[in-house]
Amino acid sequence: MIYDRAFFDNPIDRNGTRAAKWDARQFCQPGDLPLWVADWDFRCAEPIVEAIQKRAQHPIFGYSSGDPNDAGSFCAYWKRRHGLDILPEETCMLPCVVTGLRQTVLLFSQANDPVIIVTPLYGPFHDSINRAGRKILAAPLIPREDNGYDLDLDLIEEHLKSGCRLILFCNPHNPVSRAWRKEELSALVSLANQYDAILVSDEIHADFVYKPLEFIPLLSIPGSENCVISLASASKTFNIPGLQQAMAFSKSKELLSKLKAQIELQGITSGNIFALAAAQAAYTSCDSWLDGMLEYLDESRVIIKDALAEEVPYAKLAPIEATALAWIDLREYAPTCDELNKKLRASHVVLSSGTGFDAKLGEGFMRLNFGCTHANLREAIHRMSDALQK
Numbered sequence: 210m211i212y213d214r215a216f217f218d219n220p221i222d223r224n225g226t227r228a229a230k231w232d233a234r235q236f237c238q239p240g241d242l243p244l245w246v247a248d249w250d251f252r253c254a255e256p257i258v259e260a261i262q263k264r265a266q267h268p269i270f271g272y273s274s275g276d277p278n279d280a281g282s283f284c285a286y287w288k289r290r291h292g293l294d295i296l297p298e299e300t301c302m303l304p305c306v307v308t309g310l311r312q313t314v315l316l317f318s319q320a321n322d323p324v325i326i327v328t329p330l331y332g333p334f335h336d337s338i339n340r341a342g343r344k345i346l347a348a349p350l351i352p353r354e355d356n357g358y359d360l361d362l363d364l365i366e367e368h369l370k371s372g373c374r375l376i377l378f379c380n381p382h383n384p385v386s387r388a389w390r391k392e393e394l395s396a397l398v399s400l401a402n403q404y405d406a407i408l409v410s411d412e413i414h415a416d417f418v419y420k421p422l423e424f425i426p427l428l429s430i431p432g433s434e435n436c437v438i439s440l441a442s443a444s445k446t447f448n449i450p451g452l453q454q455a456m457a458f459s460k461s462k463e464l465l466s467k468l469k470a471q472i473e474l475q476g477i478t479s480g481n482i483f484a485l486a487a488a489q490a491a492y493t494s495c496d497s498w499l500d501g502m503l504e505y506l507d508e509s510r511v512i513i514k515d516a517l518a519e520e521v522p523y524a525k526l527a528p529i530e531a532t533a534l535a536w537i538d539l540r541e542y543a544p545t546c547d548e549l550n551k552k553l554r555a556s557h558v559v560l561s562s563g564t565g566f567d568a569k570l571g572e573g574f575m576r577l578n579f580g581c582t583h584a585n586l587r588e589a590i591h592r593m594s595d596a597l598q599k
């Protein structure tokens with residue numbers, strides 16, 4: 210199979226497949242073009258489909274048992290793609306990354322404790338803190354002239370000085386599509402060490418950093434050994450989030466064994482047999498699919514930039530350094546997400562409201578998921594242009 214532009218251009222009808230993106234009627238109606246939830250409209254790599262088909266041919270779907278290659282293939286992949294030395298015994302399987310966020314909050318903080326997050330940020334971070342009865346201590350990103358954002362390390366330090374001991378971090382950042390630089394990550398790790406805090410790094414978008422930038426795992430930063438737990442998954446990278454499988458990994462035996470104990474206590478089990486088969490295939494045999502998708506998405510970035518400039522000229526696009534998600538300031542067209550949504554829905558295009566990432570900072574912003582064909586991406590921007598006529 211050749212994973213070239215023609216492969217990713219190929220439209221796949223997902224209607225009626227229980228795809229949340231296309232079929233969840235509370236979000237999306239027939240005829241709408243959905244560019245919201247972060248899964249991609251691309252056919253999976255052939256080795257994944259074959260691995261699932263092969264397992265499905267056996268007619269008994271009993272309890273699954275682990276296999277050294279589950280963690281082994283994950284570790285080899287992170288070494289090959291990101292240069293990270295991580296051992297199977299430094300990993301812990303999870304059903305999904307959000308489970309990792311929820312459980313680390315419960316484990317490493319107490320009721321009413323503050324937890325630091327960098328906002329605007331993927332909704333389940335907020336949710337993991339609120340639902341656990343902890344308090345969000347936000348360190349809002351600092352907006353730059355070029356519509357990009359920087360970390361507010363001074364504010365993070367103030368929060369740590371005030372006694373906060375847990376930071377949930379998103380590397381790279383969803384929704385502002387920022388790839389953090391080594392200096393920024395080093396500064397964050399130094400702060401965590403200085404104030405004896407724990408850093409949980411959601412690295413689910415690790416594989417989506419565009420050249421010439423490169424993804425830097427937080428665990429590759431000196432000093433991260435005792436204070437960092439990272440979370441990742443094949444789900445986003447290889448478009449298999451419906452299968453549900455993820456990994457936590459850390460150089461700290463203490464943090465990892467506490468997490469394992471917490472997961473057991475909560476009765477959280479992983480190891481869906483199809484997910485296990487798919488993840489091994491993904492981590493061992495799908496690099497050419499991934500490289501093809503990244504080239505395709507790199508072209509998508511150019512399409513978004515050019516088409517918005519031409520058709521939605523008052524839109525302000527954050528520079529897309531990472532992820533398949535574009536963060537767009539549409540406040541020149543309408544001040545609130547409610548108003549923007551009314552207009553966009555009338556033109557049958559569905560994006561994610563910025564307020565889902567921060568009630569205040571996201572107001573008037575939309576997140577556009579460009580994990581779709583170039584044809585649908587162009588069509589979505591035409592529809593945005595129709596919707597947002599000034």
Ligand SMILES: Cc1ncc(COP(=O)(O)O)c(C=O)c1O
Binds near residue numbers: 247304308411414454
């Ligand atoms: C930053 C981030 N973390 C976690 C998730 C969800 O991961 P999972 O399905 O493994 O819980 C997403 C999905 O969009 C995400 O963007």
